[in-house]
Amino acid sequence: MNKNHQQMEIGVDSFVAATVDAAGRAVDPARHLSELLEAITLADEVGLDVFGIGEHHRREFLDSAPTVILAAAAARTRRIRLTSAVTVLSAADPVRVFQEFATLDLLSNGRAEIVAGRGSFIEAFPLFGLELEDYDSLFAEKLDLLLNIRENTHVHWSGKHRAPLTGQGVYPRPLQNPLPVWLGVGGTPGSFIRAGMLGLPLMVAIIGGEPHRFRPLIDRYREAGLRAGHSPDQLKVGIHSLGYVADSSTTAEDEFFPGYAQSFTEIGRERGWPPMTRAHFDAQLGPTGALLVGDPETVAEKSCA
Amino acid sequence: MNESLGGISRLTFQMSVAALPHAKMLRAIELLGTRVAPLVRTALASETAAASLLTNSHALPEIRSFGNNLLASMLREPVLINAEIDESGFQ
Numbered sequence: 297m298n299k300n301h302q303q304m305e306i307g308v309d310s311f312v313a314a315t316v317d318a319a320g321r322a323v324d325p326a327r328h329l330s331e332l333l334e335a336i337t338l339a340d341e342v343g344l345d346v347f348g349i350g351e352h353h354r355r356e357f358l359d360s361a362p363t364v365i366l367a368a369a370a371a372r373t374r375r376i377r378l379t380s381a382v383t384v385l386s387a388a389d390p391v392r393v394f395q396e397f398a399t400l401d402l403l404s405n406g407r408a409e410i411v412a413g414r415g416s417f418i419e420a421f422p423l424f425g426l427e428l429e430d431y432d433s434l435f436a437e438k439l440d441l442l443l444n445i446r447e448n449t450h451v452h453w454s455g456k457h458r459a460p461l462t463g464q465g466v467y468p469r470p471l472q473n474p475l476p477v478w479l480g481v482g483g484t485p486g487s488f489i490r491a492g493m494l495g496l497p498l499m500v501a502i503i504g505g506e507p508h509r510f511r512p513l514i515d516r517y518r519e520a521g522l523r524a525g526h527s528p529d530q531l532k533v534g535i536h537s538l539g540y541v542a543d544s545s546t547t548a549e550d551e552f553f554p555g556y557a558q559s560f561t562e563i564g565r566e567r568g569w570p571p572m573t574r575a576h577f578d579a580q581l582g583p584t585g586a587l588l589v590g591d592p593e594t595v596a597e598k599s600c601a
Numbered sequence: 602m603n604e605s606l607g608g609i610s611r612l613t614f615q616m617s618v619a620a621l622p623h624a625k626m627l628r629a630i631e632l633l634g635t636r637v638a639p640l641v642r643t644a645l646a647s648e649t650a651a652a653s654l655l656t657n658s659h660a661l662p663e664i665r666s667f668g669n670n671l672l673a674s675m676l677r678e679p680v681l682i683n684a685e686i687d688e689s690g691f692q
Contacts, residue, residue: 304603304645305611306638308630313620331623338627342634348613381613497610503618508605515607534611535602538618541632542625555619588602588614592636599612599637600603600644 304599307346308339309381309536312359325358333368340373348381348411348536353419363396370404378404381536382413382480382499386434387420389458390442391466394475401470408470411499412439413480414487430457436490439479443494446474478534488513492520497532506584507535539588541595552589553577603645612641 312332314325336347347369349362359365366378378400383393393410401408414435421428437455444453445466454460478499479491491498498517502510514533521531538556542548553574560572580587588595603609616629 304609304641306633306641307611307613308633309613309615310617311615313617331626335623335626335630339630339634342631343638344630344634345638346611346613381615499611502602503615507602511606518607532610533606533608534613535606535609536613536615537602538616539614540616540619540621541614541629541637543628543632551621551625552616552619555621559618559620584605592632592640595633596637596640596644598602599641600648601605 305345305377305534306599307344307348307377308335309348309350310335311350311352311381312357312365314356314358329358329365332365333372336369336376336378337372340376344376346377346379346409348379350381351384351415352417353384353387353423354417363400366400366408367403370400370407373404373407375407377407377409379409379476379478380411382411382415384415384420385412385438385442386414386431387424387426388438390438390445391461394442394445394466395468397475398468398470401472401475402468406471408472409476409478410442411478411480412442413499416482426457433457439494442477446477480536483510483513485513485516488517489520492517492522492526492531493524495521495524495526495530497530497534499534499536501536502586503536503538504580504586507537507586508584537586537588539595541590541592543591545590545594548589548591549577549581552587 310332312328314323314328339347349365350357350359351362353360362380362383366380369378380397385393393412397408397410414431418428420426421431426434434457437457441451441453441455441458441461445451449467449469450463450465451461452463476497478497479487479494480499480501481487481491482501488498488500498514500510500514517533518528518531522528540548540552542551557572557574557577560569563569564571577587579585581589583598583601588598590598602612614633616626621629
């Protein structure tokens with residue numbers, strides 16, 4: 297039931313792709329970023345609640361520095377919340393992450409949010425001199441430090457992967473106290489339980505299959521959170537999904553499929569997935585499938601179901 | 602998403618995966634804000650109203666019954682299809 301969460305915020309998460317569009321045409325990076333800012337401005341004007349920018353460190357993307365993009369968006373918008381989707385915290389210095397988002401929070405008059413995650417690409421590890429074998433301990437430790445900085449201006453902290461902090465101040469302090477920090481997760485059960493125990497809002501990426509099959513994991517998040525003494529209101533769940541809306545469902549499906557299939561086939565080549573077919577796409581358009589693609593009525597109905 | 606996952610506070614649409622032309626992306630954002638979001642808000646508000654009618658012991662029986670029917674009409678039986686949960690998460 298939805299008694300405690302009658303409000304559902306609706307927004308857009310964007311990964312900023314580089315190089316070529318679906319038709320194989322080269323995309324001018326400067327123009328693409330300018331179009332992205334136009335899209336965020338429109339999202340603000342039409343009353344959407346949140347806009348998120350991904351973080352990637354590879355050739356296909358322009359979004360290795362999401363807070364810079366979000367800062368440009370902050371200057372052009374008034375109401376929409378601005379978030380990462382996700383900040384690859386394992387590969388970043390939490391002091392720097394906090395400074396950047398605190399600055400964004402001041403620039404945007406209190407609209408900044410962090411979704412911290414491990415990311416599902418691994419390029420950031422060698423790029424920043426980190427060992428992939430430390431994947432889990434890096435994230436746990438850096439999340440701990442980030443939350444410590446959020447709580448305390450002067451930080452006393454020591455860990456394995458970073459020089460200790462012995463009471464130095466971390467500035468500026470954000471307008472929002474606390475600055476919202478969500479935990480971005482895929483399908484790893486331990487990540488859901490960690491978010492619950494920490495009492496952090498949970499952002500779940502559901503990019504395929506059937507969303508209702510995530511219910512047991514979400515229940516474990518809520519159980520872990522309540523057991524740790526957090527209030528139900530604190531244990532918020534957000535869903536990052538793949539979707540697209542057009543004037544008719546047929547148009548939405550036909551326009552979305554080619555680029556979607558190309559993206560998944562390319563990623564699949566690295567991860568050992570089979571090529572994306574129209575049949576697999578169509579299966580996910582059904583009432584219990586993950587894709588929120590269609591006309592406004594179809595998409596709204598599926599969002600509520 | 603909302604009902605089957607036990608109530609969600611935020612839903613984001615990643616449209617960039619399909620590398621759509623800019624004009625189509627703008628139209629999609631416009632439809633999301635001006636059509637989808639109001640439909641979702643209205644549906645969730647009536648669901649909440651129905652739920653409060655159900656739990657209000659002072660409500661007249663016929664009103665409780667109305668609430669019950671309204672709520673029942675919003676619950677959908679899940680239809681299982683064979684697909685695996687995608688473990689990859691955020692790309």
